[in-house]
Amino acid sequence: MAISVPFASISLFTPTIISGLGYEGLNAQLFTVPPYAISFVVTLLLAWQTDKHNIRAWGSVFALAAAGASFLAQGALPPDAFTARYGLLCVSVTFAFACVAPILSWLTGNLRNTGASTLAVPLNVSIGQFGQIIGVNIYKTSEAPGYPTGHFTNAAFLIGSAIVVLILRGVYVHRNRQLVGQDGALRWKL
Template identity: 55%
Template sequence: MAVALPHILANYNQGNAKILNNDAGDSLAQSLRLTDHQYLIALMIFFISYAIFETPSNYMLKKYRPSRWLAFLMFGWGAMTMVTAACQNYASLLVLRFLLGAFEAGLFPGIVYFLTFWYKPNERALRIALIVACATLGGAFGGTIAYGVGLINGLAGLQAWRWLFIFEGAPSCLCAVVVYFSFPDFPETVCWLSSAERELATERIKGVASLGHDKLTWPDARETLIDWRLYAHYLLFLAFSVGYASMTQFAPTIVQELGYAGLRAQLFTVPPYAIGFVVCVGVAWAADKYEKRALGAAGSFLICGIMFLVEASLPSTALAARYGVLCVALPFAFAISAPSLSWLTANLRSTGASTLAVPLNVSIAAIGQITGTFIYKASEAPAFPTGHYTNAGFMFVGALLALGLRSFYVRRNRALPLGEPKWRS
């Protein structure tokens, strides 16, 4: 969480910066004279570099050790976030967004991959949820911080959105130093455990987790690339990513269009994210405890889809009702991630498969993130029907994929000989 929270703060500020102090004409979009289309392109280019660099980054994490590689990435994205404060035009924003995506690409798949070295399959969903829950905490803190920073608009001649990038990028640079010296790498090599403890940590996960000394081989890579069931997992995560990305980038704008103008819009983004923290952890805890990852994902997809459908169907004047529905839709849009990723990693049978499948899963999901960037059209405010209906559709497709994949694993387990390891369903 110490790695993820600074990352989320650095990543979520774009949506807040877009509307921060717009009533004074000092928002990011107004200062850089961005059209709606240019702003969307700036969001999209982040996901392009994100998709390109995820798989290579996981390889580098294994090669150079998690502590070293994650520290490098943290310092990089923190620096890029702070430098964004110096942007003067659209072109410089595009370059920095691309570089930010390249540095941030390795964090999420890297952390999920890292967890496979330390924890059994039935222990991962809650740990992944704590990382995902940082996204909801980051959204809650981000709105609060943006509100406070908005009050110093014009300090030292800088618009508040510039201060926002400085304040939210600096923690990543500072935490990078701590991560470099104190982040544990692999249970078989960590220095602060005794030999007996290292042996116990390694034996505890033998046969059900990745190994730090194992290498990615071509047979492992080939088997991973041609395994069709993994692509079903990837498509499921793609469906999740549409709602996740759109809420990450446009929640402040949606809230603003519900009648909460100026700095109040920043404060009213806090409750949906605060509720999201509780929902994310609760869904993941239940998925781990009862070994029901598929049902945890499918249930979250279904609830989220229904909420987006209701949101799209309500009249644009029903502001309080639409805000209440958003406070349910956003938490479950985030809660899908932990059981989905835990389910994928639980059904990977080798270190090589984990090295490749986890980043491939997130890379392919970038298609969903790019889609989510374009579905909330400024011309459709305040109702945003295209955005809500599109999200609802992807959520329902995700629920069907989760239930279908679960059915496949159940049937496959019934056909296994006695004593064969079961697939997690």
């Protein structure tokens, strides 16, 4: 749920940042492309590397922390710092989306059978919808153009998610240590 909050909210404050740069119409639309193009490439690279090296938790923590830190920085900026906000928007979008692939592959990799996957993935996505309800309501028009509540809320959800991933990784490491003595195989993917 927590990583769904930025997905829903990013599209709400992006037009304000771009219009603050002085662009309108088609030029403003063109400025929305780079953050998503960068995110596409980084998401593929992060998913590939975390899967290749079996470090899905660390990849997720890195992406969540980077996105959270960029939202914190955006919230701390003066309301009229549109150029800096656009640069941080690129970082926010990139890592808010890039964290999804390692988290979902980590979820499915730690399920024991296809029946569990059939239930867990849709359940995960369904619960995530509540995060989108929050996300569309955190950027208040009365706080434009700085939107501190929206940025700090996104940061809190992302950093909180990074902490939860670290805790869950610790639980999996502990369980693996208990199980290794039985047959030598690691049960929980990290």
